[in-house]
Amino acid sequence: MNKTYLLAPGPTPVPEKVNLEMAAPMIHHRTPQFSKIFGEAAEDAKYLFQTKQDVMILASTGTGGMEACITNLFSPGDKVLVINGGKFGERWGKISQTYGLEPVWINVEWGQAVKVADVKAELDKNPDIRGVLVQASETSTTVSHPIEEISKLTRQRDDLLLVVDGITAVGVYPLPMDEWGIDAVITGSQKALQLPPGLALVSLSEKAWKQAEKAKCPHFYFDLAKERKNLADKTTAYTPAVSLVIGLREVLKNIKEEGLENVHKRHNRLARATRAAVKALGMQPVAPDSPADSATGMFIPEGVDGGKLVKSLRDEFGVTLAGGQDKWKGKVVRIAHLGYVDTFDTVVAIAALEMALNKFGANVQMGKGVAAAQEILLEAYCK
Amino acid sequence: MNKTYLLAPGPTPVPEKVNLEMAAPMIHHRTPQFSKIFGEAAEDAKYLFQTKQDVMILASTGTGGMEACITNLFSPGDKVLVINGGKFGERWGKISQTYGLEPVWINVEWGQAVKVADVKAELDKNPDIRGVLVQASETSTTVSHPIEEISKLTRQRDDLLLVVDGITAVGVYPLPMDEWGIDAVITGSQKALQLPPGLALVSLSEKAWKQAEKAKCPHFYFDLAKERKNLADKTTAYTPAVSLVIGLREVLKNIKEEGLENVHKRHNRLARATRAAVKALGMQPVAPDSPADSATGMFIPEGVDGGKLVKSLRDEFGVTLAGGQDKWKGKVVRIAHLGYVDTFDTVVAIAALEMALNKFGANVQMGKGVAAAQEILLEAYCK
Structure with a gap:
């Protein structure tokens, strides 16, 4: 027997019912049958994005959606502000450079959110900046950047776009596109959307559509x-x-039925429970000040090889968590709360982590993290 | 009851077993488990492409693979020869223009294959042409272009690439990349590969990889x-x-087991059977001289509204065929032979077409096309 649990920040588990829907006989795409499905999905995607704008559905993964925003909104030579606080922030800069944009970098220490004052200072210093490129949730560091505060700097100006990679934020915590005046939001299918990878969803504000008319990137x-x-x-x-x-x-119907607010609350509850477990176990969170509700990262105790820990969790315990990326490789473990994940998935993740840490000689008390998480997870059942 | 049959040139039917494989619980992509699957798929893709070169697997549909070839192989200002004999040939030209290439167009009459002499004449007239962009099978017109003959013009030259859209040819009829010296071959998942849309496969020759090093399109x-x-x-x-x-x-395993030669023979048999039916019914094939084995197109008899015919076939008979595209809209019907399609799918398509034509008042003798097809389809059972 080999029961497995997927708790990495994407791909995330796909509900069995959705898998079976997708396994139905293939249909042609230029038919009223498919148009109905496509139209309903696009309509419900507006609810998810909290927008009245169209949501475009692209056959690509999230990075393709990011590239789409760069090439459709900007022109070679355009100055853009890149919030680089992790692997995905860095990717904004790389895509920009590829298309001849001129990135102005704000390099943020890994594990920290960008300071709004720093964004303001760079915008003041470079009034010709045409776009702010940022992650709502920087998956590599499990940090949440202050999008609402940044939007207050951008939405007053006609010549400045706020472009938000919401790949691990949309459907996780509030990112009300219209209310905050965000100009571009991107997400991918394999995160909160509980689907296999292969779709990117992108929505643009009126301001962004206007700038798109002048954009010259091919x-x-x-x-x-x-x-x-x-x-x-x-x-x-x-x-x-x-x-x-x-x-x-199918998943958008489910999200609508659960209600976006409840979906957000669920993610928040699982994240708070996991943070409480990290604290109870005496481990150091990687994002102490501005953690995202998409995933919780923590440093692995000294003396434990993080690569071996994550491998053992996956291959022996059957529990797939994520390790650290780039400079955090082997030093960090991340537990995701994304998508089709609930109370007992979180219990499993914490219990497995405690057990694997013990296996590798770290002195953590088994059950202590689980108990701390349970205290918070119980909220859902005591309304 | 509402039994349906999908016989359009993509998406094509997905085998039930493959659908269920894809419905298995999601796994993480940075794991030995997925790497094994990915490695095996990429290896078997070489068999499909008849090449020793790597086959790259992209999360996009076929058009993304076409764009990848343009942007990875060429630079703005490069002259390319575009064989425009249909909707997809035209697409080569549009992508080239988007990235600042200079297309030299050979406009081929719809339903005809390009003449090799015309290709040679343009190459002689424009020695600075850096690439020939062509479809192996032009899906919109059901024409097969003479790739082997064109490859004889390109493979002697170090500075000229032959880029072949094989989206409805790879896995349909022979397109031996290495033997013919083709420099880039593209296919998509939703044609002969019997999968849902969402993957593009691309392979490049050594010569193409060398040119890729100098290519400057972003x-x-x-x-x-x-x-x-x-x-x-x-x-x-x-x-x-x-x-x-x-x-x-999964599908590549199946194709390997059936044997590529047998896969080609099957497509050819279904195509010949359908062509025989078209002839027996006194209908005019749209590609009389160089038909592709991927799909068979025919003109709809005068007095019958093609749009209504195809709609009735789909919604009343349950049989999805394809109509004509662009200038052939409403005038043409296409029966596909692609992928997970065999003898009795072809019988169904022809029988349904005969019946629908009668419904709409065309004077065709029912069973006559079916009989002509049966004569050829029987080959498979009388070895």
Whole structure:
């Protein structure tokens, strides 16, 4: 017997019912049958994005959505502010450079959120900056950046866009696109959306659409204006990823039924429970000041090889967590709260971590983290 | 009851067993478990492409693979020869223009294959052409272009690449990449590969990799050199479309087991049977001289509204065929032979077409097309 549990920050578990929906016989994409599905998915995606704007559904993973925002919104030579506080912040800069934009970097210490004052200072110093590129949740460091505060700096200006990678934030915690005046939001299917990887969802503000008209970076496959035009006819410019769109409609229905506020609360509860466990176990959180509710990262106790720990958790305990990325490789472990994950998945993750730490000689008291988490997880059952 | 049959040139039916494989619980992509699957799929893809070169697996549909070839192989200002004999040939030209290449167009009459002499004449007239962009099978017109003959013009030259959209040819009829010296071959998951849309597969020759080093068109998400580097470690640069890759391994195993030669023979048999039916029914094939074995297109008899015919076939008879595209909209019907399609699917398609034509008042003798097809389909059972 080999029961497994997936608690890494993407891909995340897919509900069995959604998997079976996607396994239904293939249908053609230029038919009223598929258009109905596609139209419903695109409509419910607006609810998820908390926007009245169209949400474009692209056959690519999240990075393709990020590239789409760069190439559809900017022109070579445009100055953009890159909030680089981890692997994905860095990616904003790399994509920008690839297309000839001029990134102004704010390098943020890993584990910290960007300071709004630093963003303001750079914007004041460089009034020709045309876009702020930031993660809502920087998955590599489990940090949440202060998007609402940054939006107050950008939304007054006509010539400045706020472009938010919401790949591990949309459907996790509030990121009300219209209310905050965010100009571009991106997410991917394999995070809070509980689907296999292969879809990117992108929505743009009116201000962004206006800037898109003047943008000169070349793009063909990722053509947001063309997709919007097709979306009006409930179709796509090129062949859509049919089975994943079928799954998307299904999960969006589920999210709507649970209610976005409850979805956010669930993620928050699992995150708080896990943070309480980390504290109870005397471990150091990697994002002490501004943790995201998408995943909780912690430093592995001295003397324990993080690579071996995560491998043993996966191959022996059957519990897939994530290790650290880049400079945190082997030093960090991350427990995700994303998507189709609930109380007892979180209990399993913490229990497994405690047991594996003991196996590798770290002196943590088994059950102590679990108990601390339970205190918070119980909230859901005592309303 | 509402039994349905999918016989359009993509998406094509997915085998039930493959659908269930893809519905298995999600796994993480940075694990030995997924690497094994990815590595096996990539290895068997070489067999499919008839090449010793790496085959890169991208999370996008076929158009993304076409764009990848343009941006990874060429630079702005490069002259390329575009064989425009249909909707997809035209797409080569549009992508080239988007990235600042200079297309030299050979406009081929719809339904005809390009003449090799015309290709030679343009290459002689423009010795600075750096690439020939062509479809092996132009899906919109059901024409097969003479790739082997064109490859004889390109493979002698170090500074000229032959880039072949094999989206409805790979796994349909022979396109031996190494033997013919083709420099880039692209396919998509939703055609002969019997999978949902969402994967593009691309392979490059040594000559193409050399030109890729000098290519200056910007690209980030579609970075073939980066994907090749990751492929050596059985992984991808960005998150792969996990469930589709799992399906890919499965269908490639099936194709290997059936044997590529038998797969080609099957497509050819179904195509010949359908062509015989078209002839027996006194209908005009759209590609009389160089038909592709991927799909068979025919003109709809005068007086019958093609749009209504195809709609009735789909919604009343339950049989999804394809209509005509662009200038052939409403005038043409196409029956596909792609992928998970065999004898009795073809019988169904022809029988349904005969019946629908009668419903709409066309004077065709029912059973006559079926009988003509049966004569050829019987071959498979009388070896």
